Amino acid sequence: MMRVLLLTSLLLTGVRCRMDVFVYSTVGGDALLPCMVSSDCTAISWTFFNKGRDVRFTHEVISGKVKADSEKSSRMTVTSNCSIGLRDLRVPDAGSYVCLRNGEAVTDVYLSLLTITSFSTITDLQPGGNLVLSCIFFTYYDAGSCKSYSKRVFKLSWVDEDGTELSSPNHSRYNLTSHTRCNVTLFTKLQKEDKYRKWRCRVNTTESSRAVFLDFKPVFLLQNTPDDDNLNPSVTAACPVKLPISRIALCVALPVMVFIVGFFTWRSDRKRAQTSADVFKLQEMN
CATH class of the missing domain: 2.60.40.10 (Immunoglobulins)
Incomplete structure (x- = not known):
């Protein structure tokens, strides 16, 4: 302002x-x-x-x-x-x-x-799978290298939902690889509680600690874990698919109708062929 x-x-x-x-x-x-x-x-x-x-x-x-x-x-x-x-x-x-x-x-x-790329396959997005996220900051000067300009220095960091950097001792389950200050890859093994977790990649500058950020929220391949099923078995209980009576009758009647039409068509074609043969014989006799 x-x-x-x-x-x-x-x-x-x-x-x-x-x-x-x-x-x-x-x-x-x-x-x-x-x-x-x-x-x-x-x-x-x-x-x-x-x-x-x-x-x-x-x-x-x-x-x-x-x-x-x-x-x-x-x-x-x-x-x-x-x-x-x-x-x-x-x-x-x-x-x-x-x-x-x-x-x-x-x-x-x-x-x-700022962009986030996931190198994990769809089968990895479940408890026990490996999550690999690459965060890259594409600058106006040189993409990914973050060369300083006008006393502005950029730095990427992965943080949890509370804003704590994942490189801290409290987050030993995470491994981070910094290719440059603006190209950081996050490695972690997914746990059940990660189902609704968000990982945030944040850009820090000399003028602002939160110039921009981007969140990644994984969608698990299997949305319901075995523990979830025990807590609420009615949600995942197998139920047979029931069709309406009219639809069942239609499914039964259609093959019967096709068979009947085919049978009478075959008889009609046979009679027509027999009649044509008789006429041909009469013409030859005459």
Whole structure:
């Protein structure tokens, strides 16, 4: 709020400045990339730059309108205040977005995305199975490496529902492997009480201890364990499937009707064939 008020005062006094804005979201989520201007959007354009493995520089918005040939055109909109909204975020969307007014840069927006990937098979998602979760933070500069920028340092951590880091001595059942500060894999063996548990991957920055987080909640292959069955046997008791009387009668009548129709069709075809043979013999005798 203080930033917005300061920016508003600067705009009202005619002072021009270029501002850095850091936006955090998750893969599959939405993001609003602000352009700190209040002028006519026809003078606004947006560019995109990513310095990852594949260096890319593109124009996304020109004269206040999304370019039709942009890869993000179907997911991008320009708001009334010249900001852009992105939905259904994908890993390649992470990068640096620059808002320009009449060709002059006004706002640099750095979009970073968090994602969780499970390497466990469906048969592993049950008590005794192995749960393997990889959390990666794709930054605007270099995906997964989290190089610092403007004194901002990123760090990933896996935490439980209470916010306690799983690397603490109280959580000895978990093993964590940190490939980089922004690429951390969690290993654990599932227990029965994990049925409704959530594991949270959280991004910590120098400016915020919770810049963004993402939860993973496993769906067990077998929803009811043997202990659950003993507690509530009526829920899992086997019950024979009962069909309505009309449906049973229909199932019995249909084969009978097919047999009758087939039988009379066969007799009719046989009589027709016999008649044709008799007529053919008479013609030969004549």
